[in-house]
Amino acid sequence: MRRIGEFLLVFLIVLTFFYMKPVVLSQKSPKPVDELVVNEIKPQTKATQQNELNATGMSTMIGLSETQLKEKMSNPKKEWVVGVNRKWLVYGDNAKNYYQVELTDDKVSSIFVLGTEVDIAPFNVDMTLGDVSEITTIYPNFEFDYHDKKYEIELTEDDMNYRPLVSFDNGTFALLHFNYDTGKLLGIRYVGKNTLVEMIPYQLNEETPVKPVELTDEQWNQFNQANTEQLFTILNVMRERINRKPYKLDTELTLESKKALEGFNKEPKSVIKKEDRLEQWQEKVDSSNPSDRFILVDEEMERLLKLGKPIDKNTHGLFVQSMGDVPFIVSNWFVNRFDQREIKDAKDEYIGIAFNKNQVLVLFNQKAVNTSLTTESSDNK
Numbered sequence: 001m002r003r004i005g006e007f008l009l010v011f012l013i014v015l016t017f018f019y020m021k022p023v024v025l026s027q028k029s030p031k032p033v034d035e036l037v038v039n040e041i042k043p044q045t046k047a048t049q050q051n052e053l054n055a056t057g058m059s060t061m062i063g064l065s066e067t068q069l070k071e072k073m074s075n076p077k078k079e080w081v082v083g084v085n086r087k088w089l090v091y092g093d094n095a096k097n098y099y100q101v102e103l104t105d106d107k108v109s110s111i112f113v114l115g116t117e118v119d120i121a122p123f124n125v126d127m128t129l130g131d132v133s134e135i136t137t138i139y140p141n142f143e144f145d146y147h148d149k150k151y152e153i154e155l156t157e158d159d160m161n162y163r164p165l166v167s168f169d170n171g172t173f174a175l176l177h178f179n180y181d182t183g184k185l186l187g188i189r190y191v192g193k194n195t196l197v198e199m200i201p202y203q204l205n206e207e208t209p210v211k212p213v214e215l216t217d218e219q220w221n222q223f224n225q226a227n228t229e230q231l232f233t234i235l236n237v238m239r240e241r242i243n244r245k246p247y248k249l250d251t252e253l254t255l256e257s258k259k260a261l262e263g264f265n266k267e268p269k270s271v272i273k274k275e276d277r278l279e280q281w282q283e284k285v286d287s288s289n290p291s292d293r294f295i296l297v298d299e300e301m302e303r304l305l306k307l308g309k310p311i312d313k314n315t316h317g318l319f320v321q322s323m324g325d326v327p328f329i330v331s332n333w334f335v336n337r338f339d340q341r342e343i344k345d346a347k348d349e350y351i352g353i354a355f356n357k358n359q360v361l362v363l364f365n366q367k368a369v370n371t372s373l374t375t376e377s378s379d380n381k
Contacts, residue, residue, distance in 0.1 A: 051137055055170035057119050061101070062172045062192045064108045069101060076101075080226040082325065084213055088230065092118070095240035100327070104195075111190040112327040114237050120188055127185045129161060129178060138164045144171075146193040152205035159202055162335040175201060177331040179242065180340050186241060187331055201328060224355035230326045231353055231360065235343065238334060244346055252311065252369035253352025260308030261356045271296070271303045284321050285358075294321035304361070310369075317363040318342050329360065 061069065069089075078090035085105045092098035092115050099113040116125045122135055132138065138160055142153040155165060162178045173196055175189040191199065215223070236246040264271050272278045277300075284294040296304060296319050304319060318339060320329055333339040342364065352363040 052167045052169040053122065053136055055168040055172060057121055058099075058111045058113060058188075058190045059168045059170065059172045059174065061108050061111060062170075062190055066103055066106045066108075069103075069108055073101070078229075080230050082223050082226050082230065084215070084219075090233070095237055098237045102195075109192060109195045110199075113188045113190070114186070114234070114241065116241070123174075123176070123185060123188065125185050128183050129164070132164070132166070132176065132185075136166050138166075142167065142173075144193060146197055151193075151197060153196070154203045154205075156203070163201070163331070165202065177335055180335050180337055181242070181344065186238065186334055187327075189327060189331070199324065199328065201324075220357055224357070227326050227355050227360075228353045231330060231362070232351070234327060234330045235351075235362075238330065239343070242334075242344060244344065245349060247351045247364075248349060248368070250350040250352055250365070250368050253315065253350060253363045253365060254354060255352070256308035256310050256315070256369075257317070257352045257354035257361045257363045258308075258356075260304050261354050261359055261361050263307035264304055265356060265359075270307065271300050273300075281321065293324065295319065305363075308363070310363075312365055312367070312369055315363050315365045315369075316342060317361055319359070319361045321359050 061072070064072075073089075073091060076089035076091050077093055078088075080088045080090065082088060086109075087103050088100045089103065090098075090100045094115075096115050096117045098115040099111060099118050101108055102110040102112070113120055123132070129138070140155050140160060142165060144151055153165070159165075162180060164176050166174050166176065168174070171193060173191050173193075175191065176185060177187040177189070178184065179186040197204070232247070232249060239246055268278060268281065272281055277297075281294050301317065301319060305315060305317060308315075318333060322329060324332075333343055345364070347366045348364040350365050350368050354361050
């Protein structure tokens with residue numbers, strides 16, 4: 001009897017399994033396609049509310065008049081006039097004490113700091129991005145009002161890693177430039193809303209209202225000369241920061257860079273062969289947007305260098321077509337994974353610099369092309 005009972009129990013379990021299987025399977029079967037409801041996820045465009053740091057030090061100087069500035073910071077070492085109603089006052093002359101203050105319409109519009117001993121609290125030059133994130137959040141977007149208009153700024157992944165933006169509670173901002181190689185803070189650019197809108201270092205939600213200014217040849221020559229000295233100075237301070245010897249300005253390399261730019265502008269197709277690339281370049285030439293940059297690819301750069309008829313085959317260089325100012329251009333070279341390779345070479349000692357309106361070409365070499373015409377870097381300090 002016990003065996004019969006066990007048999008009946010097993011039989012009932014098997015019978016139940018076969019009867020229930022269709023029900024279970026029907027519950028797990030997918031719905032027909034036309035019964036599915038798809039929830040579309042749209043990207044969020046609303047900017048995040050940022051935490052603002054307490055405004056201290058350099059950030060409190062933005063907006064001061066030139067008179068007020070000089071009451072606090074007297075005796076600048078140099079003055080560079082780089083545009084209509086725009087100039088830089090230079091303080092310091094080495095990697096420890098260097099910074100420069102931009103004046104637009106006689107008011108402080110930005111401050112660019114490179115010196116390791118200049119007070120930049122709450123930041124310091126040994127900081128990494130991780131260190132900065134401990135005192136403030138690194139945001140991918142910002143929103144602010146300026147002249148009755150609302151602006152939204154969006155940072156790319158590279159922006160957040162190498163040139164993030166932080167805000168202060170007095171309405172100013174700081175662009176933090178990190179060295180691509182070391183990951184440490186290399187420079188800081190303090191700006192107000194007006195400079196942030198006009199400089200456009202990041203993607204904006206709308207086209208900037210900056211109007212191109214028509215300049216005379218005499219004005220271009222004046223501004224280009226000031227920008228040449230500015231680029232040479234900043235480049236050498238940054239070289240000192242990364243433990244490299246300062247460059248010496250070589251006249252022959254400078255002539256080669258000028259000759260190359262002249263040839264390029266006379267016949268752009270001699271450098272840019274592809275029609276689509278040529279159209280892209282022309283768009284940047286016609287643009288008044290400072291963030292619109294055009295950089296030559298390797299083969300185009302080789303053709304440009306040949307136009308300068310270099311005496312030494314080891315000459316190499318960097319070219320930029322941009323409305324951006326010199327501190328922004330040079331800082332970008334050090335945070336760009338490709339450009340920084342050109343300027344970190346410890347063997348290079350000589351450079352030539354040429355500006356042609358919104359174009360700049362810098363040539364590098366390990367030796368002086370014409371030693372008798374070489375200017376020591378210390379002569380320009």
